[in-house]
Amino acid sequence: MKKLIVILSLGVSMISCKKFLDIKPETQVDKDELFNSEQGFKEALNGIYTLCAGGSLYGGQLTYNMLDVLGQNYTFSDVPNQEAANFVYTGSNIKDMVNDVWSNAYKAIANCNYLLQAIDRDTTIFSKGNHHLVKGEALALRAYIHFDMLRMFAPSFVNGATQKGIPYVTRTGTSSTPFSSVTAVTDSVLKDLLAAKTLLQNDPIKDAAYTVSYPGDKAGTELGNPDLFMQNRRHRLNYYAVCGELARVYLYRKDYSNALSNAQEVIQTQKFPFTRQEDFFQTDIQKRDRIFYKEIIGCWYTETTNIIEALQARFTKQNPAYSATTDQINDIYEIGTSGADDWRLKQWFLNTASATGGPDRAILQKYYRNAAPLTNIHPLVAPAIRLSELYYIAAESAFDQNPQLALNYYNNIRAARGIGQQVDIVPNKSAFTDLLIKDARKEFYGESQIFFMYKRLHHAVYINATSSKQPSNSIFVLPLPDDENAYRNN
Numbered sequence: 001m002k003k004l005i006v007i008l009s010l011g012v013s014m015i016s017c018k019k020f021l022d023i024k025p026e027t028q029v030d031k032d033e034l035f036n037s038e039q040g041f042k043e044a045l046n047g048i049y050t051l052c053a054g055g056s057l058y059g060g061q062l063t064y065n066m067l068d069v070l071g072q073n074y075t076f077s078d079v080p081n082q083e084a085a086n087f088v089y090t091g092s093n094i095k096d097m098v099n100d101v102w103s104n105a106y107k108a109i110a111n112c113n114y115l116l117q118a119i120d121r122d123t124t125i126f127s128k129g130n131h132h133l134v135k136g137e138a139l140a141l142r143a144y145i146h147f148d149m150l151r152m153f154a155p156s157f158v159n160g161a162t163q164k165g166i167p168y169v170t171r172t173g174t175s176s177t178p179f180s181s182v183t184a185v186t187d188s189v190l191k192d193l194l195a196a197k198t199l200l201q202n203d204p205i206k207d208a209a210y211t212v213s214y215p216g217d218k219a220g221t222e223l224g225n226p227d228l229f230m231q232n233r234r235h236r237l238n239y240y241a242v243c244g245e246l247a248r249v250y251l252y253r254k255d256y257s258n259a260l261s262n263a264q265e266v267i268q269t270q271k272f273p274f275t276r277q278e279d280f281f282q283t284d285i286q287k288r289d290r291i292f293y294k295e296i297i298g299c300w301y302t303e304t305t306n307i308i309e310a311l312q313a314r315f316t317k318q319n320p321a322y323s324a325t326t327d328q329i330n331d332i333y334e335i336g337t338s339g340a341d342d343w344r345l346k347q348w349f350l351n352t353a354s355a356t357g358g359p360d361r362a363i364l365q366k367y368y369r370n371a372a373p374l375t376n377i378h379p380l381v382a383p384a385i386r387l388s389e390l391y392y393i394a395a396e397s398a399f400d401q402n403p404q405l406a407l408n409y410y411n412n413i414r415a416a417r418g419i420g421q422q423v424d425i426v427p428n429k430s431a432f433t434d435l436l437i438k439d440a441r442k443e444f445y446g447e448s449q450i451f452f453m454y455k456r457l458h459h460a461v462y463i464n465a466t467s468s469k470q471p472s473n474s475i476f477v478l479p480l481p482d483d484e485n486a487y488r489n490n
Contacts, residue, residue: 031114031118035114035115035118035119035121036125037125038125038126038127038130041115041118041119041126041134042130042134042229044111044114044115045115045134045137045138047111048108048111048112048115048138048141049141049235049236049300049301051104051107051108051111052108052141052145052300053300053301053302053382054104055306055307055310056100056101056103056104057101057104057105057108057145057300058300058302058382058384059300059302059304059307059382060307060310061097061100061101062101062148062448063300063382063383063447063448064310064311064314064315064367064382064446064447064448065097065314065448066084066093066094066097067152067448067451067452068322068445068446068447068448068450068451069081069084069085069322070084070085070087070451070461070475071441071444071448071450071451071454071461072085072461072462072463072469073322073324073332073441073445073446073450074322074323074324074328075323075324075325075328080092080093081093081321087469087474087475089478089479094478094479095479095481095482098152098153098478098479098480098481099481099482099483101149101152102149102153102480102481102484103481105145105148105149106149106169108141108145109142109145109146109169110169110172112138112139112141112142112145113142113169113170113171113172114172115134115138116135116138116139116142116170117171117172119131119134119135119138120135129202130229132199132200132201132202133199133200133202133203135199136195136196136197136198136199136200136203136239136242137196137200137236137237137238139192139193139195139196139199140192140193140196140200140237140241140242140245141237142170142192143188143189143190143192143193143196143245144237144245144384146166146168146169146185146188146189146192147185147186147189147245147248147249147252149166150165150166150182150185150186150189151252151452151455151456152478153166153477153478153480154166154182154185154477155182155473155476155477156182156252156455156456156458156476157182157183157186157252157253157254157456158254158456158457158458159458159471159473159476160182160473161181161182161183162181162182162183163181163182164179164180164181164182165179165180165181165182165183165184165185166179166180166185167179167180168180168184168185168188168189170188186249186252186253189249190246190249190250193242193245193246193249194246196237196242197239197242197243197246200238200239200242201239203233203238203239204225204230204233205233205234205238205239205240205271206239206240209221210222210233210271212234212271212272212273212294213294214289214293214294214377214378215377215378215379216377222234232301234296234297234298234299235298235299235300235301235381236298237298237384238297238298240265240266240269240271240272240297240298241297241298241384241385243262243263243265243266244262244263244266244297244298244385244389244390245298245384245385246258246262247259247260247262247263247266247390247393247394247397248385248389248393250262251393251396251397251456252456256396256397256398256400256401257397259393259394259396259397260393260394260397260398263390263391263393263394263397264394266297266387266390267387267390267391267394272294272295272296272297272387273294273295274292274294274295274387274416275289275292275293275294275295275416277343277418279377280292280343280347281343281346281347282377285370285374286370286374286375286376286377287377288377289377289378290347290348290365290366290367290368291366291367291378291381291383292386292387292388293377293378293381295386295387295388296381296383296384296385296386296387297384297385297386297387297390298383298384298385299381299382299383299384300381300382300384301379301381302380302381302382303379303380303381307380308369308380311367311369311380312367312368312369315363315364315366315367315368315446316363316364316365316367316368318352318363320363320364322364323361323362323363323364324361324362325360325361325362326351326353326360326361326362327360328362328464329345329349329362330345331464331465332441332442332445333345333442334438338419338420338421339419339442341418341419341420341421342417342418342419342442343417343418344417344442344443344445345442346418347365348364348365348366348445349362349363349364349365350362350363350365351363364445364446366445366446367380367446382447383447386443388413388416388443389440389443389444389449391409391410391412391413392409392410392413392436392439392440392443394406394409395407395409395410395413395432395436396432396433396436399429399432400429403426403432406432407422407423407424407425407426407432410423410432410435410436410439411423413439413443414439417442417443423435433457433459437450437453437454437457437459437462440453441462454471454476455471455476458471458476459471461475
C-alpha cells in the first residue's frame, strides 16, 4: 500500500474537554515526546477521534454524503449526483470521495498503530485502568475503520468471502501491507474487537451509576466525572459500542449466535432508553431530541461550525443539495399503511410545498441546529452504533432458531417509533428480512447505513414502488483510489 504521511492532530476537542496540552499542535509530533506520559497518549487518542469526526470520514463522507445517495434516498437534478445514484462510479465526484475517504481512513489507522506500538513500553506511567482504556479504544478504532473500508471497497462476505478485500494494517513503517481476503480482514477485525472488549471490561460506562442523559439533565452522570477524559463515554468507542460493532461484524459473517449474544448484551443492560415521545415531539425546539440521542451507544462528536454549516447546506436550507420529493418520502415511510403513525415521518421532514408554496420537496430536519442564541438539548453527533440497529441485528440473528423472539425485537423497535400495529407472523426468513430492510431504511435515513445493509445481504436496492436495482459487485464495490491502483504491488 502507498506510504501515508502521518500527522497526529492535537489540540482540537471532540468530547467535552476544554483544552489539551499545548504540545506542538497541528504539526508533526515527535513520537518519543508524545508517548512518554499518560497525557500524551490521551492527546494522541483524542487526535484520532478528531480526525475520524472530520468531514472526510464520519463527520461527512461516511455518514451524510455519497453512501446515502447510493441508498436511493434523494432525487437530484444535477448530473454528478444522478450518476452516483445510478451507480456510475467513473465521475469526478465519486473519485474525489473515495480518494478522500481512503487516504484519511488509513491516516487514522496509522495513528492508531503508532499509539499501539508504544503503549506497552511502560505501563507504569498510566493511572489505574487508563492503560487498558486507551489501548482498548485504539484497537476498537483500528477495527472499526478497517471494517468500513472493507464494506466500501471489497465484495461482501456473502458474495465474496475468499475474494480480495483490503490491506489490514497493524504496523508502522515504509513497507506496504498486502491486501487480505474478505474473510481474513474480518478475522483481523474480530481479533482487535475481542481484545478491545477484554481491555474495556472496566469502562466507566459499565458502572451501575453511569446514567445516559441529555447534557442538562441533573440526574445524568455522563458529565459527572472530574476527569474530562472520562466524561461522555458515548462519544467514544466504549465497551458497549464495541459489543455493537462485534454484533455488526458477526452478522456480516452470518455468525448469528455471536451476533445475537453481543446485541443482547447491549439491549439487556437497559442503559440506553428509547427516546420518549414528549422529547421527540417537544414544542420547545430547545428541548427537542431530533436524533434519538439517548439511544446512541457510540458516536462521533461533530459539533463544529464547519460541519454544522455543511449539514445545513446539504439538508435543511430552502434549496438543499440533498432532498427527496414528498411522494418519495411517503413511499419510503409507507404512509398508506401503518407508516402514517411513524414519528420519524412526522418529525424529520418538512414539506416545502405546503410550507412555502414552492417546489414539492421533503426537507430533512434530523440535523437541524437552532441558531444562536437558542440552544440545543444535545450536541450534534454522527452515530457510530445505535440501539435500534442492535434490535435489527438481534431480530435477524434470532429468526432461524426463534421466530417469535425475532418478531418481538422487530415490533419493539416499531413501537418505539410510534407504530402500534404489530406483525404477528411472517412466512419465511426472506419476508422477514424485507420487513427489517424497510424499517432500517426509515431509521437510518441520512446516515448511510442502509447501503451497507443491502450490500451485506446481497439484496436488490429498492428505488421506488415499481423499480429496484439488482445486486451485483458492480454497484456494491466502490473503485479503489487511482493512486492506490497505481502504487499497489499486489
